[in-house]
Structures are given as structure tokens and as C-alpha cells.
Amino acid sequence: MSQNREAEITSQDDDFRPRQEVIDSVIQAIDDGDALRLDDLLEPMHAADIADLIEQLTPARRKVFLDLYSGEIDGEILSEIDRSIRDEVVEALPHAVLAEAVREMDSDDVVDLLEDLEVPEQQALLAELDRSDRAAVEQSLNYPEHSAGRLMQSEVVTAPEHWTVGDAIAFLRTEDWLPDQFYHVVLVDPRRRPTGYVTLGKILSSRPQIMLRDITEDSFRTISALQDEGDVAYAFNKYHLISAPVVDEADRLVGMITIDDAMSVLDEEHEEDFLRMARVADDSHVSDGPFQTARQRLPWLIINLFTASISALVISQFEATLSTFVILAALMPIVASTGGIAGTQSLAVAVRALATRELTSSNARRVVLRELMAGLLNGLGLAVILCVAASVILGSPAIGIVLGTAMIANQIVAAMGGCWFRSRSANSALIRLWPRGLS
Amino acid sequence: MSQNREAEITSQDDDFRPRQEVIDSVIQAIDDGDALRLDDLLEPMHAADIADLIEQLTPARRKVFLDLYSGEIDGEILSEIDRSIRDEVVEALPHAVLAEAVREMDSDDVVDLLEDLEVPEQQALLAELDRSDRAAVEQSLNYPEHSAGRLMQSEVVTAPEHWTVGDAIAFLRTEDWLPDQFYHVVLVDPRRRPTGYVTLGKILSSRPQIMLRDITEDSFRTISALQDEGDVAYAFNKYHLISAPVVDEADRLVGMITIDDAMSVLDEEHEEDFLRMARVADDSHVSDGPFQTARQRLPWLIINLFTASISALVISQFEATLSTFVILAALMPIVASTGGIAGTQSLAVAVRALATRELTSSNARRVVLRELMAGLLNGLGLAVILCVAASVILGSPAIGIVLGTAMIANQIVAAMGGCWFRSRSANSALIRLWPRGLS
Numbered sequence: 001m002s003q004n005r006e007a008e009i010t011s012q013d014d015d016f017r018p019r020q021e022v023i024d025s026v027i028q029a030i031d032d033g034d035a036l037r038l039d040d041l042l043e044p045m046h047a048a049d050i051a052d053l054i055e056q057l058t059p060a061r062r063k064v065f066l067d068l069y070s071g072e073i074d075g076e077i078l079s080e081i082d083r084s085i086r087d088e089v090v091e092a093l094p095h096a097v098l099a100e101a102v103r104e105m106d107s108d109d110v111v112d113l114l115e116d117l118e119v120p121e122q123q124a125l126l127a128e129l130d131r132s133d134r135a136a137v138e139q140s141l142n143y144p145e146h147s148a149g150r151l152m153q154s155e156v157v158t159a160p161e162h163w164t165v166g167d168a169i170a171f172l173r174t175e176d177w178l179p180d181q182f183y184h185v186v187l188v189d190p191r192r193r194p195t196g197y198v199t200l201g202k203i204l205s206s207r208p209q210i211m212l213r214d215i216t217e218d219s220f221r222t223i224s225a226l227q228d229e230g231d232v233a234y235a236f237n238k239y240h241l242i243s244a245p246v247v248d249e250a251d252r253l254v255g256m257i258t259i260d261d262a263m264s265v266l267d268e269e270h271e272e273d274f275l276r277m278a279r280v281a282d283d284s285h286v287s288d289g290p291f292q293t294a295r296q297r298l299p300w301l302i303i304n305l306f307t308a309s310i311s312a313l314v315i316s317q318f319e320a321t322l323s324t325f326v327i328l329a330a331l332m333p334i335v336a337s338t339g340g341i342a343g344t345q346s347l348a349v350a351v352r353a354l355a356t357r358e359l360t361s362s363n364a365r366r367v368v369l370r371e372l373m374a375g376l377l378n379g380l381g382l383a384v385i386l387c388v389a390a391s392v393i394l395g396s397p398a399i400g401i402v403l404g405t406a407m408i409a410n411q412i413v414a415a416m417g418g419c420w421f422r423s424r425s426a427n428s429a430l431i432r433l434w435p436r437g438l439s
Numbered sequence: 440m441s442q443n444r445e446a447e448i449t450s451q452d453d454d455f456r457p458r459q460e461v462i463d464s465v466i467q468a469i470d471d472g473d474a475l476r477l478d479d480l481l482e483p484m485h486a487a488d489i490a491d492l493i494e495q496l497t498p499a500r501r502k503v504f505l506d507l508y509s510g511e512i513d514g515e516i517l518s519e520i521d522r523s524i525r526d527e528v529v530e531a532l533p534h535a536v537l538a539e540a541v542r543e544m545d546s547d548d549v550v551d552l553l554e555d556l557e558v559p560e561q562q563a564l565l566a567e568l569d570r571s572d573r574a575a576v577e578q579s580l581n582y583p584e585h586s587a588g589r590l591m592q593s594e595v596v597t598a599p600e601h602w603t604v605g606d607a608i609a610f611l612r613t614e615d616w617l618p619d620q621f622y623h624v625v626l627v628d629p630r631r632r633p634t635g636y637v638t639l640g641k642i643l644s645s646r647p648q649i650m651l652r653d654i655t656e657d658s659f660r661t662i663s664a665l666q667d668e669g670d671v672a673y674a675f676n677k678y679h680l681i682s683a684p685v686v687d688e689a690d691r692l693v694g695m696i697t698i699d700d701a702m703s704v705l706d707e708e709h710e711e712d713f714l715r716m717a718r719v720a721d722d723s724h725v726s727d728g729p730f731q732t733a734r735q736r737l738p739w740l741i742i743n744l745f746t747a748s749i750s751a752l753v754i755s756q757f758e759a760t761l762s763t764f765v766i767l768a769a770l771m772p773i774v775a776s777t778g779g780i781a782g783t784q785s786l787a788v789a790v791r792a793l794a795t796r797e798l799t800s801s802n803a804r805r806v807v808l809r810e811l812m813a814g815l816l817n818g819l820g821l822a823v824i825l826c827v828a829a830s831v832i833l834g835s836p837a838i839g840i841v842l843g844t845a846m847i848a849n850q851i852v853a854a855m856g857g858c859w860f861r862s863r864s865a866n867s868a869l870i871r872l873w874p875r876g877l878s
Contacts, residue, residue: 016670016673016674016677016678016796017796017799046658046678048677048678048679052677052796052797055797056797056799056802058802058805168643169643172640172643172644173643173644173645173646175644178640178644179640181638181640181679181681182640183622183639183640183681199620200622200639200640200642200643201611201617201618201620201621201622201639203639203643204607204608204611204612204639204642204643205611205612205614205617206612207612219485231455234455235455236702237699237702237703237706238455238487238491239455239485239487240487240620240699242620242622242681242698242699259681259698259699259702260676260679260681260698262702263675263676263698263701263702263705264676266702266705266706267676267705267709267795270706270709270713271791271795273713274709274712274713274716274787274790274791275787275788275791277713277716277717277787278716278783278784278786278787278788279780279783279784280784280787280788284788285797287797287802288809289809290808290809290812290813290816291813291816293788293809293810293812293813294812294813294816294817294820297781297784297813297817298817298820300780300784301777301780301781301817301821302821302824304776304777304780305773305777305821305824305825308772308773308776308777309773309828311772312769312770312772312773313769315768315769315772316766316769319765319766319769322765322768322769323762323765326758326761326762326765326768327755327758328768329754329761329765329767329768329771330751330752330754330755330758330761331751332768332772333747333750333751333754333771333772333775334744334747334748334751336772336776337743337747337775337776337779338740338743338744338747340776340779341718341739341740341743342736342740344717344718345717345718345719345736345739347717348713348714348716348717348719349714349717349719349723349725349732351713352710352713352714353725356706356710357455357456357491358491358494358495358724358725358726359725360456360495363495363497363725363726366497367725369729370727370728370729370732371732373729373732373733374729374730374732374733374736377729377730377733378733378736378737378740381733381737382740382741382744385741385744386744389748
């Protein structure tokens with residue numbers, strides 16, 4: 001074990017990725033079809049690193065890799081592989097390997113894997129689980145997608161409220177089904193409703209005769225199984241939770257969410273926001289091929305083609321003016337592109353503020369007014385620059401004034417456009433926040 | 440305690456924010472200058488919620504609030520307040536309150552607070568700490584900004600390698616300095632170098648005579664105090680770490696980083712990426728005033744003014760052509776704006792892939808080729824649409840072909856532009872990744 005760790009550390013780069021030499025050797029082994037060498041190279045690696053490596057192979061190499069290595073792929077590696085290529089991996093695995101992997105996984109990882117599969121495949125894998133695991137996974141799958149119920153694991157360590165520290169320790173020493181990672185013991189009443197939780201640190205540092213209910217945490221919070229996973233991640237981040245019990249509609253304990261799952265959700269939500277902001281489909285992935293990539297981006301390009309055509313139509317109404325002042329044709333795009341940037345800026349700040357729950361009904365009116373003011377200020381500043389430049393360079397104060405005025409109007413519209421567009425795109429959050437805020 | 444919790448839960452909205460009625464009552468109490476009512480309202484609230492509330496007040500109300508409530512602001516609330524307004528709060532607090540707050544805080548929160556303050560103020564607060572806490576904070580402050588050394592807390596629970604589970608439990612029961620939250624006991628050799636760690640769950644579920652070194656975790660990793668905090672957050676997310684020991688250059692244990700801190704860093708890094716992508720200063724905040732907002736956005740607008748002017752200059756060289764085909768003046772911006780979007784898309788995907796370490800030397804060449812191909816494909820598609828539309832609507836196949844050709848060239852340049860710009864903006868990551876990737 002300590003030798004293994006040594007190997008693991010020296011095969012790591014400073015930035016928590018496998019060394020380039022190791023990656024190169026793995027690629028060499030794949031190209032040579034050398035299964036033994038591949039096993040040797042991957043044996044000391046962390047499941048997350050093996051998953052990363054699989055993601056980064058070219059599709060052709062990945063196919064060869066899966067032929068050579070499929071027998072070694074276990075539950076841990078499988079749950080680390082990105083959704084975008086997991087289908088491909090699952091299809092390449094023999095059923096026996098897949099069944100074994102699923103039996104090893106925590107219930108939340110099984111749910112994560114199964115929810116993407118077709119129903120017959122789902123059923124075939126569910127049949128491989130023992131009865132209680134299957135019941136837990138099926139319960140989770142009954143909750144809506146992206147809900148806390150899908151995110152939770154069913155393995156929870158509970159204790160009755162009347163237990164002492166000594167009782168808890170004696171209990172933990174005799175149980176052998178305990179989850180790999182757990183940080184709290186949840187106190188439940190006789191109807192299995194959570195009433196508090198105790199950190200393992202508190203249990204370890206308290207005398208055996210202390211009552212568990214006297215050392216519960218202030219930060220205790222339960223999460224509804226129907227809560228959106230984004231809200232769950234927000235709560236973990238905000239209240240520094242490490243794990244939180246999940247309850248059904250009757251407030252009975254049904255599972256537990258741990259912070260590493262919440263952190264992954266936070267990461268995914270950020271990625272989606274970021275890609276949507278850049279007008280890219282939010283399932284874009286670095287391993288996509290060129291056709292997939294082109295198809296993901298085309299819709300926004302076509303939408304832009306039409307909106308730009310509308311503005312071209314408006315401009316073409318002024319053909320007579322343009323043929324008199326041809327220089328305007330060269331200058332117009334300056335105003336337009338600056339407005340585009342201002343709109344993006346305004347939109348971005350609002351989207352972020354919604355995501356972090358900083359934009360609320362208490363400050364929505366203020367934020368909109370601020371955007372308006374900022375648009376006006378920057379419009380004025382840019383107008384002055386443009387007006388002076390046009391007067392000096394082109395010797396035409398009239399054109400300068402026209403451009404400057406256009407710039408001010410444009411900046412204000414852009415700022416407001418950002419607000420409007422946001423209220424359309426971030427609908428679910430705004431439905432909650434807006435009505436009270438601007439009424 | 441259980442009554443308090445009850446109050447806390449009912450004062451919460453479903454989305455983990457205080458209820459609007461509570462916020463309204465707090466605002467009413469501030470406007471009435473009613474300190475007693477304010478205390479009553481805030482007493483059951485979580486520190487993070489009080490901090491949120493302070494952030495969302497208008498600057499004028501915040502000032503009144505701090506006058507009324509400053510005596511009650513403790514270390515917990517203070518460490519939850521966003522940096523953008525913490526200075527304001529710190530200045531408003533009486534020195535005695537501030538000193539008391541700092542004494543209560545974990546060393547990592549003290550560092551987080553002090554690093555933003557002026558040196559004299561820093562010294563004054565350091566003097567309030569007892570000797571060992573002061574030494575710990577000063578050690579952290581000696582590490583560079585945004586390093587693991589700044590992020591860590593110095594309170595770590597360690598054990599010699601030869602201890603048994605029973606030894607560890609006996610030790611933990613007698614110590615009273617233990618951190619509020621801890622999840623592992625770190626095994627150290629006689630020179631205080633960490634050699635592994637044991638989860639509290641394992642300690643609790645093992646028989647007293649078991650050796651700690653026989654139940655250490657496979658996922659054990661140490662973090663260098665000089666490591667960038669972004670890398671640390673990445674490692675926590677990737678390896679599902681809950682806490683990790685931090686070591687100095689001689690591999691000696693100097694502190695511990697816990698996942699909640701890593702999660703905050705991940706959140707901040709995402710926010711910076713997102714705002715930079717939208718060309719907004721990355722310290723923008725929803726509580727900024729209109730002047731601050733305008734100033735943060737102006738630099739990018741001015742840069743755009745100049746780059747757009749260059750393209751205007753190029754266009755103006757073709758004044759003669761434009762005066763013959765005025766319709767081109769209306770159509771040119773269609774090509775330009777579509778190119779702008781394609782460039783943003785290409786850049787965004789690359790920035791994200793760098794942030795998630797998915798873009799590496801193994802696949803950089805493939806990603807660049809893919810962008811080129813995707814640009815060509817979308818350029819072709821858009822060119823056909825534009826060419827047909829121009830031929831049909833304007834009855835001029837020649838203009839259609841000109842626009843179509845321009846569109847293809849533009850999309851390819853945009854795709855490559857995204858790659859180039861990324862290599863400039865994400866420099867630190869690329870210096871590590873690029874040379875090996877494209878050589």
C-alpha cells in the first residue's frame with residue numbers, strides 16, 4: 001500500500017495530472033496492443049486519472065484501449081468517466097464486467113450511470129443488484145432528474161435520539177455495511193425523521209456517557225428530495241455543509257448528500273452558464289468531433305444571421321443617404337459592435353448574480369437602475385471620444401455628432417437589452433425573484 | 440437549541456434564503472433605528488444569511504445597520520461577508536469587536552481577512568491574537584497570494600505512525616483545542632512529514648487494537664504550500680478529497696485544507712472565467728454602484744472602439760466600390776457579427792477545457808484541427824444560405840458569391856482567432872500545456 005502510493009505520487013505532475021511520459025507510454029502500449037504493459041502502467045493510477053486518460057484518447061485509440069483493458073474497468077473508474085463518452089465505454093464493456101462494477105458502486109453513482117441508459121439495459125443492470133440496493137436505486141430513479149433524490153446515496157448512518165456517545169461507538173464497531181465515507185451520524189426520531197446530526201469529530205472527542213443530542217451541530221439542515229440539485233449545491237457552498245440528510249414529503253429520512261457530489265453539481269452548473277453565455281450548446285465537450293462541434297454552434301450562428309439581416313434591411317432603407325455619405329458605411333459597425341459588447345457585459349453580470357443568488361427581490365430595482373446609469377455614463381464617454389475623433393480626422397463635426405448620439409442610445413439599449421434577455425434566459429430563477437422585486 | 444433550529448427553518452425560504460417577510464422586517468427595523476428588534480430578527484439566522492443580508496442592503500441602509508448592530512458582528516459573520524464590501528464593514532466596527540471576532544476565527548479565515556487590510560491595521564489585529572495563533576497566521580501570510588499556504592488552516596489533528604485506534608480515541612478525548620470541523624487524523628513520521636491519513640469513520644468502526652497505519656486511505660495526497668489555489672480546488676474536485684495536508688518545501692506538515700475552502704475557490708475561479716469571457720472586470724459585483732460599474736466595463740469598450748476603427752479604416756479604402764454597390768454597406772455587418780460569435784464560441788470552449796484540464800498536450804493538436812474543420816463546415820453552411828438569399832432577394836448572384844466567400848474566410852479566421860486569443864489570455868495554463876502539444 002505504501003509502495004503503491006509512492007508510485008502514484010511519482011507518476012503525478014505538479015498540477016495533479018499524470019506525467020506526460022506516463023501518458024506517452026500508455027499511448028505506446030495501446031498502439032502496440034500490449035495489454036500487460038497497459039495493466040502495469042495503469043495499476044498505480046487513481047481511478048480519476050484513468051478516466052481522464054480514457055477521455056483524452058482519440059476515438060480510434062479509445063476503441064483499442066477498451067478492447068485491451070475492459071476487464072479491469074471497475075465501478076470507481078466507471079463513475080469518474082465523463083457522461084459525454086460513458087455511453088461509448090458502457091457499450092464496449094462485457095456484461096459481466098459491467099455487472100460487477102455496478103455492484104461495487106455507491107447507490108448515487110449507480111443512479112448517475114443508469115439514468116442515461118436505455119430502459120432494457122437499465123433493467124438488465126438493476127437485476128444484477130441485490131434486493132436492497134436495487135430498491136434504493138429504484139427509489140432514487142423515481143425522483144425527477146436533477147433533483148436531490150437523484151443525487152443522494154441511500155447509505156446513511158443513523159442513531160436514535162436517546163443514544164450516548166458510547167452507544168454510537170459500540171454500534172459503529174459492529175456494523176460492516178458502513179459507507180466508505182461518512183462524516184455525521186444522523187439522529188432520527190421513532191418515525192425516522194432526522195432531528196439533528198453529530199460530527200464524527202464530536203463523537204470521538206466526547207466522553208462515552210455524553211448524550212448524542214447534546215452535541216449536535218448548529219448548521220444542521222435537511223434537504224427535500226424534490227429540491228433542485230443547483231439549490232442543493234448552493235446550500236452546501238453557502239452553509240459550509242459536509243453532508244446533509246435528504247427527506248421525503250413526510251420529512252422521513254431517505255438518503256444523504258455529501259459535499260463532493262454537491263461540488264460536482266456546482267462545477268457542472270458553472271460550465272453550463274459559461275457555455276450558454278458564449279452561445280455554445282451546454283453539452284459541448286473537448287472530445288467532440290468537428291461535425292458535432294459545428295452542429296452545436298450552428299443554431300446560434302443562424303439566429304445571428306437572421307437578426308443581422310433585419311438590421312441590414314433597416315440600413316438598406318437609407319441607401320440614398322449612404323450613397324451620399326459613404327463614410328457612414330465604414331463607421332456604423334463601430335457603434336454596433338460596441339453595443340454588442342455592452343449588452344454582453346450587462347447580461348453576464350446579471351446571469352452571475354442570479355446564479356449566486358446575489359440578485360434578489362431586494363436589490364433587483366437597484367441593479368436595473370445601475371445598468372441604465374452605467375450604460376448612459378459609458379455611452380457619454382464613448383460618444384465624446386468618437387465625436388472628437390470624427391471631427392478631427394474626418395473634419396466633419398456633423399458626422400461626429402450623429403455617431404456620438406447613436407452611441408449613447410446604443411449603450412442604453414444594450415444595458416436594458418442585457419436585463420431583458422436575462423429575464424428570458426434565466427426564467428426559472430427569475431420567476432421566483434422578479435415579481436416581488438419590480439412590482 | 441432545538442427551538443432555535445425550529446425558528447431557523449421556518450424563517451427560511453425553499454431556496455435557502457431568508458424569507459422575504461423577514462428581509463422586509465429587517466429593513467423596517469433599520470429604517471426605524473430599532474436595534475432591539477434587529478437583534479431579535481437576526482438572532483435565529485445563520486451567519487451566512489446575515490452576511491448575505493448585509494451585502495444586499497443599499498449603502499445608506501448598510502451604514503445605519505452597522506451603527507445599530509456592529510456589537511453583534513462576530514467572527515463567523517465577518518468571514519462570510521463578501522470581500523467587495525468587507526472593508527466597509529471592518530472600518531465601521533469598533534476595534535474591540537473586531538479583535539474579539541478575529542480571536543474566534545480559524546486561522547485560515549483570519550488570513551483571508553487580514554490579507555486585504557493595510558499593514559498598520561493588519562499589525563493591530565495580529566497583536567490581539569495569542570502567540571501561537573499569531574505565528575500560524577504570520578506563517579500563512581508569508582506564502583504568496585492565491586497559494587495553498589494562504590488557504591490552509593494551521594489546526595491539524597496528527598498522530599504518530601505507531602498509534603492504535605485506541606490510542607487515537609484516548610488522545611482525542613483529552614484534547615480541548617481540536618478544530619470545529621475535522622475529518623481525518625494525519626499520520627506523521629518523527630520529522631512531522633505526513634505519511635497517510637485515517638478517516639474518523641474508520642477510527643470509529645475499527646477495534647481499539649488496530650494500528651492506524653493499517654487503515655489509511657488510498658486517496659491520500661499532500662499539497663505543497665506553494666501550489667496555486669486553483670490547482671488545489673481542481674485536485675479536491677477530481678479526487679473527491681475532503682481534506683488534505685499541506686506541506687512545506689521539506690515535506691513537513693504545516694496545515695490542512697478542507698473541502699469547503701476548496702469549493703469557495705472553485706466558485707471564485709469560475710466567476711472570474713465567466714466575467715472575463717464576457718469582458719467584464721473580474722471583481723465586478725452586484726453591490727457596485729453605477730460609476731464603479733461603468734468604469735469596470737469601459738476599458739473593453741474603448742479597446743473595441745479602436746479595433747473597430749481599424750476595420751472602419753480598411754473599409755473606407757473601398758469607398759469607391761461601396762458608392763457603386765451601396766447594398767454592400769448594409770450586408771457587410773452580417774458577415775462581421777457572425778464571425779464575432781464564432782470567435783467567442785471557439786474561445787469559450789477552449790477556456791473551459793483549459794480550466795477543467797481537459798485540454799492537454801495529448802489533444803491540443805486535435806482540438807485546433809477540430810476548430811478549423813468546424814469553422815470551415817459552418818462557414819460553408821452559412822455561405823450557402825447567404826449566397827442563395829442574396830441571389831433570390833437581391834437578384835445578384837455575384838454579391839451572393841462575394842458574401843459567401845467572405846463568410847467562409849471569416850469563420851475560419853474566427854475559429855483560429857479563438858485559439859490564438861486563448862493562448863494569450865490563459866497564458867499560465869498554456870505555458871505548461873502548449874509547447875509539448877504543438878511542437
